[in-house]
Amino acid sequence: MSLCAVDAAPLAAGTARAPVLRGLSLSVEAGEAVAVIGPSGAGKTTLLQLLACALRPLAGQYELDGSSPWRLGSGDLRALRGRLFLAPQVPPLPPRQRVVTAVLAGCLPGWSFTRSLRSLLYPVDIGAAHAALAAFDLEDKLFERVDRLSGGERQRVGLARAWVSPAKLWLLDEPLSALDPMRTSLVAQALVQEARRRGVTLLASLHHVEMALAHFPRIIGLRQGQVLFDLPAAEVTPALLAQLYAQHELELASGQMPEQALLAQPPLPQMVCR
Ligand SMILES: Nc1ncnc2c1ncn2[C@@H]1O[C@H](COP(=O)(O)OP(=O)(O)OP(=O)(O)O)[C@@H](O)[C@H]1O
Numbered sequence: 001m002s003l004c005a006v007d008a009a010p011l012a013a014g015t016a017r018a019p020v021l022r023g024l025s026l027s028v029e030a031g032e033a034v035a036v037i038g039p040s041g042a043g044k045t046t047l048l049q050l051l052a053c054a055l056r057p058l059a060g061q062y063e064l065d066g067s068s069p070w071r072l073g074s075g076d077l078r079a080l081r082g083r084l085f086l087a088p089q090v091p092p093l094p095p096r097q098r099v100v101t102a103v104l105a106g107c108l109p110g111w112s113f114t115r116s117l118r119s120l121l122y123p124v125d126i127g128a129a130h131a132a133l134a135a136f137d138l139e140d141k142l143f144e145r146v147d148r149l150s151g152g153e154r155q156r157v158g159l160a161r162a163w164v165s166p167a168k169l170w171l172l173d174e175p176l177s178a179l180d181p182m183r184t185s186l187v188a189q190a191l192v193q194e195a196r197r198r199g200v201t202l203l204a205s206l207h208h209v210e211m212a213l214a215h216f217p218r219i220i221g222l223r224q225g226q227v228l229f230d231l232p233a234a235e236v237t238p239a240l241l242a243q244l245y246a247q248h249e250l251e252l253a254s255g256q257m258p259e260q261a262l263l264a265q266p267p268l269p270q271m272v273c274r
Pocket of ligand 1 (some may be wrong): 010011020038039040041042043044045046047205
């Protein structure tokens with residue numbers, strides 16, 4: 001996939017639509033695992049929504065699988081969306097649904113209408129849901145109701161959905177944000193390893209900088225809607241991180257988002273690439 005000089009505004013940004021991503025260019029090869037880091041408000045979610053074809057660029061060019069999604073007809077665009085999976089930070093899970101059904105919703109793009117309908121009445125692939133939940137240490141919740149899960153458990157159900165999906169592109173928005181410290185590393189490792197095993201392209205936005213550096217081979221530092229650096233993890237220095245999080249130091253240190261840190265924005269330094 002590639003973005004060339006793209007401007008984009010967030011979903012539901014109203015009529016003003018001031019761009020959040022400004023002149024952003026990058027390309028990602030099939031099968032890469034990339035972490036997108038940067039301070040709160042940098043545009044990470046907007047970038048993932050853009051890549052998921054959930055929002056249309058205001059300017060510039062987005063190409064996915066060799067074609068421009070927004071030039072496709074509605075049927076082809078729907079089929080393309082079925083080949084990617086966007087996992088929002090808070091997964092949209094119907095509260096009264098059983099976990100098994102919620103997980104199997106990830107299979108829907110690959111299923112016929114009849115199979116999808118049958119699965120709503122009785123889950124048709126309980127084994128797949130069990131295996132996906134087991135990858136996140138949650139198999140004991142297979143038949144639990146979604147509204148009886150903790151926030152971290154719901155987040156893992158959302159990731160299990162990606163796991164069962166036929167998608168070749170996983171776009172994960174802060175997949176570790178609700179997890180306890182013991183689990184963040186296990187989940188990050190599981191996602192990167194499984195994506196590599198399947199040849200799935202993985203982009204994840206992360207506030208856990210140390211997890212990004214430990215598990216993802218490539219790191220994109222996003223600040224004020226622009227790429228500050230795009231480097232192999234081993235080349236991301238403390239000085240670059242300090243630039244990326246200037247005025248947001250507490251966020252870098254703890255994954256927190258201090259109110260004061262959001263107030264001042266220094267001018268952008270030059271972009272650094274390999
Ligand atoms: N629906 C919206 N309407 C208007 N502005 C929005 C909307 N969603 C996001 N924004 C603004 O767009 C900017 C980028 O938001 P985005 O969610 O992409 O950042 P982010 O890097 O993912 O932040 P965080 O790490 O806090 O999730 C922010 O300044 C935010 O206030």
